[in-house]
Amino acid sequence: NAGVTQxxxxxxxxxxxxxxxxxxxxxxxxxxxxxxxxxxxxxxxxHYSVGAGITxxxxxxxxxxxxxxxxEDFPLRLLxxxxxxxxxxxxxxxxxxxxxRETQYFGPGTRLLVL
Amino acid sequence: GESxxxxxxxxxxxxxxxxxxxxAYSNSAxxxxxxxxxxxxxxxxxxxDIRSNMDKRQGQRVTxxxxxxxxxxxxxxxxxxxxxxxVYFCAEITGNQGGKLIFGQGTELSVxx
Numbered sequence: 001n002a003g004v005t006q007x008x009x010x011x012x013x014x015x016x017x018x019x020x021x022x023x024x025x026x027x028x029x030x031x032x033x034x035x036x037x038x039x040x041x042x043x044x045x046x047h048y049s050v051g052a053g054i055t056x057x058x059x060x061x062x063x064x065x066x067x068x069x070x071x072e073d074f075p076l077r078l079l080x081x082x083x084x085x086x087x088x089x090x091x092x093x094x095x096x097x098x099x100x101r102e103t104q105y106f107g108p109g110t111r112l113l114v115l
Numbered sequence: 116g117e118s119x120x121x122x123x124x125x126x127x128x129x130x131x132x133x134x135x136x137x138x139a140y141s142n143s144a145x146x147x148x149x150x151x152x153x154x155x156x157x158x159x160x161x162x163x164d165i166r167s168n169m170d171k172r173q174g175q176r177v178t179x180x181x182x183x184x185x186x187x188x189x190x191x192x193x194x195x196x197x198x199x200x201x202v203y204f205c206a207e208i209t210g211n212q213g214g215k216l217i218f219g220q221g222t223e224l225s226v227x228x
Contacts, residue, residue, distance in 0.1 A: 004158075033216070040124075042204050042218030043159065058215060090158050092216075103149070104216060106158030 001026050004107035006091050012113045013081040021076040021110050023091030031094040032074040033058070033104065034066065036087040043090060049074055081114045088112070127225045134195045136222045138188040138205035145207040149216070150179060150190045154201045162190070162203075192224075200226045 007022045025032065030051045035043035035058075045058030049068040063085060065077040074093075078085060088111050092104040128134045140148070146167040151159035165172045165179045165188075172179050178191040188205050202223045206216040 035216075035218075040220070042206075042220050043216070044218070045215055048215055059217075092158075103161055103164065106160070109156075109158050 003027065004091055004093050004105050006089075006107040006110050008110060009108070010111045010113075012115065013078075014115055015082060017081050018077070018079050019081065021078075021089055021091075021112070023074045023076065023107060024072050025074075025091075025093040025105070026072065027093060027095070027105070028071060029093035029095050029105070030071065031104070032068065033092045033094075034064070034074070034076045035090045035092065036060065036085075037090060037109075038087050046076065046089075078112075081112075083114045086112060086114045124220065125223045125225065127227060128195050130195060130197060130226055130228050132195055134190075134192040134199070134224060134226075136190040136192075136203050136224065138190075138219050140186050140188065140205075140207055140219075142207065142217075143183075143186065145217075147208040148179070148181065148188050149206045149208075150177075150188075151204045151206060151218075152199075152201045153204065153221070159204060195224075195226050197226045197228060200224055 004025045033048040034046040037043045044060050046064050047066040049055045052068050052071050055066050055068055088109045090109050091107040094104040149164045150162040152162050153159045163174045163177050163179050165181050176193045180189045202221045204218050204221045206218045
């Protein structure tokens, strides 16, 4: 298994540009989440999904959209990038089941710089 | 509001010593806690977890203690090694929150040889 993969690893955008951060997992996990991590801080939840076709907002959803058309993929879209969205973005997935759903597996991250 | 926070932002220990990383949480309804380790340039890695109906859980060289009375969580690392150098985060889940982890700020552990 490749686990959780993210692309790209690094991206530079200009203010107002749009882009999609890709996330895929091959573990057949139902739960998937997107977090952002700013310097010296913990991760903050942006959006999450409890299964294909179902998404919900986290702590900091503004400026981001998500969709979950398949179990494997959970892309994060920035419609109009702003400098405040400069951050490292982590995707995570976890299985469903008592005692297991909370064990989240994280991808390697995408470093985004918005100029 | 709800928050999960850490007492110390940095911790420096000598190789071979035991390390203790602390975490305070404010949501008494939280029923599941997880410790993550994050090495530079990588995503968080699961270390150990504990449910609110437990006071202590042990893993390989790591122990998590939960004190619900004072809403305090700690991670103990025995015989700390240079490879343990990383940032450690506690995180909590409340009830049926699925993929919603609430992370604390993090503690950077530095192990001196």
